[in-house]
Amino acid sequence: MQEDIKTRLVEVAGELFGERGYEAVGVREICQQATANVAAVNYHFGDKRGLYVACLRHAQSCRVDDLLLPLPADMPAAEKLRHFIRGMLESKLDPTRPQWHLELMLREMGRPTDACSEIVEDYIRPMAESLAEIMQGLLPGDQWNRQTWMIGFSIIAQVLFYHVNQPVVRLLMGPDGFETLSLDVITDHITRFSLAAIGQGPPVDRNDPSDVAAPQSHK
Amino acid sequence: MQEDIKTRLVEVAGELFGERGYEAVGVREICQQATANVAAVNYHFGDKRGLYVACLRHAQSCRVDDLLLPLPADMPAAEKLRHFIRGMLESKLDPTRPQWHLELMLREMGRPTDACSEIVEDYIRPMAESLAEIMQGLLPGDQWNRQTWMIGFSIIAQVLFYHVNQPVVRLLMGPDGFETLSLDVITDHITRFSLAAIGQGPPVDRNDPSDVAAPQSHK
Amino acid sequence: MQEDIKTRLVEVAGELFGERGYEAVGVREICQQATANVAAVNYHFGDKRGLYVACLRHAQSCRVDDLLLPLPADMPAAEKLRHFIRGMLESKLDPTRPQWHLELMLREMGRPTDACSEIVEDYIRPMAESLAEIMQGLLPGDQWNRQTWMIGFSIIAQVLFYHVNQPVVRLLMGPDGFETLSLDVITDHITRFSLAAIGQGPPVDRNDPSDVAAPQSHK
């Protein structure tokens, strides 16, 4: 038997909202793809916006779980960071999992609606805490001073960049250059760049020949 | 006498597009706010999309010039980088100029339309080249290998983060904490973080007491 | 209870289209006269053109049946022709049935759209075949050579003339003269003219005094 209609509606709508934005998607299309009645959205969620926040909530409830899975205690902090970064990047590039969860969040963060603060508390802050914990392993000290925030932002920023600005990156580097930016390459770069910035690794070298030849030497 | 109607249309529309996105804004509203006729958009710009790209072009033409002003040749490369970063950040926070210029571009980059490649070529690429030149001063070598791109992206990413995710940052740090993130503080952090990452400066230290007390020691 | 809304829409639209043409009629006006919502046209017929072809189909389905009713096998061929001609003329003058059915078809024939070929096949060709059959009774021979077509056209042409050019005829003959053109008079004239043309009756004589006095001697 097919899934619950409400669930189906949320999943279809989430995907479309993530893909094309709130305004560009019509309820007709959503209901049709979910094999539901046109009135189903209004019946189950009050109105279109109600469905949107339902998607947001669903996305956050799903994501929190697998982004925060505890890493082995004996893993080196640098390796934990790499996992964290890779985990965030993965959802965008991994075609096997629905990417709209993160997509939707990013959209919400870029231009916050009423539901934004909720998202931040339930989704973003846990992630930030997770990252803070990792950094605590790298640079023990006071946990939440401004400096810590900013370092965290610098790391997250790099991840988000590849997430959000993919098309611009493609245009800048050309299709061929862009193709070489595998998940591994990006993960490796951000990790090394960030570790070096906080004095926990060797600096990144533009002229490092190993980079071009064997992008992921630390895998 | 009031401004040229075409200009007024672009300014009003740009603001609204930047604020709410292309689809969420109607030409009727634009024309009303610009005290213009409903048909004015179609008359002057062909159609709504035409007005949109006109906004995009206007935004880009305003921005490009002042971001690329040549820096003194004798300025240290590290200082040039700081200026570059500060320049980008400034445009967001400077209240004397309409902020929709950047808003609109960010929107376009996040969900590129046909006009995106043009923006990239005319606005983004020159900026990238400007940054590459600075980096050439810091780390002489091949100019455009992949490593170079990624380092550039890591720097830009941090700047964009504070542009795009301002509301999230405020929510995470709380209003008080957020207030301390002056333009100087952010500039300083990104510059130091990036220089350290490429081995051109001391690592960033979360526990550095000087940071909290006197954020911008290099000013 | 009032008629089905779809029917009402077709009837109102058909009348207006027949009266003023496709382009000169707006959906607003149609819906208003049919006491329906503005969106009703698009909901029920897809778009305005959809309503138009619906009108066309309705018109054709109403007409086809009663024009083709089989005539008694023992009726003389000449009499069959008279019935055929009278049948065609009747539909124009019969006040009990909406005259827009024919109006619309004539319009379509004069300036054919995509739907024209359909009308021709479903409405015109059966009529042509019906006429051909009658002529086969008058002049046995090959059924569909070019000559046959042209004779048929000459007959139909006369009927259509009185349909289409009624106002011109009135102006030319004056109101009084026009009044004497009863259905019987016209039927009689066309029948006699056509029969004479193919050698199946006495020639028409402009000076025949019986005509003026007792127009329909064969009634």
Added chain:
Amino acid sequence: MQEDIKTRLVEVAGELFGERGYEAVGVREICQQATANVAAVNYHFGDKRGLYVACLRHAQSCRVDDLLLPLPADMPAAEKLRHFIRGMLESKLDPTRPQWHLELMLREMGRPTDACSEIVEDYIRPMAESLAEIMQGLLPGDQWNRQTWMIGFSIIAQVLFYHVNQPVVRLLMGPDGFETLSLDVITDHITRFSLAAIGQGPPVDRNDPSDVAAPQSHK
């Protein structure tokens, strides 16, 4: 030097109106094709309808002349009739002369506007008189009784049929059959059909083999 703007406007507009109908043609298109200003129509003709009636008048003034050119007095009446029929048909099929004059008239006759009665008096009635004169040569007698009118209508009707219903004829006969309907063939048929109908020629025979082989034996 180029023609007068007013003339150019009338000619371009007449052609377009004749081709696509009044409503389907915009003043923009007219002015553009006439290399005139958008406001020229309103300036010279008051409004769009003013231009339309100007076209009508122009058409009538042109047509009257060459349709009524006096035929040689010694020409047999039957031959005069053939010339008359051919003259009317010609304007449609002859590509060297602008066909919109007649086109426009037919349009006006089919659905008369305010200008119709004027057209009838200035254009149609002279034509009718011309035809009546020819018929007087064929069947001397009272000039304007009803019978005369109807015979005239029967002749005109056939001509108009091929004029107006060209597309339907094409669909009915198929493209190949239609191609054989040259100007000569049609002229010949109508002439023979009409002469036979009034007892001034041999009847038309569907099975006449000469027709198929040599369509215009009387040429």
Added chain:
DNA sequence: AATGAATGAGCCTTCATTCAT
């Protein structure tokens, strides 16, 4: 005399939503 920039009414269509079933 003639222009062309600018107008506002109107066009068809699509939208999210509602209501009787």
Added chain:
DNA sequence: GATGAATGAAGGCTCATTCAT
């Protein structure tokens, strides 16, 4: 509880027309 037919508001756009020049 759930539907789908039907709604009215709003969408972007084109139109014939006008007015200052």
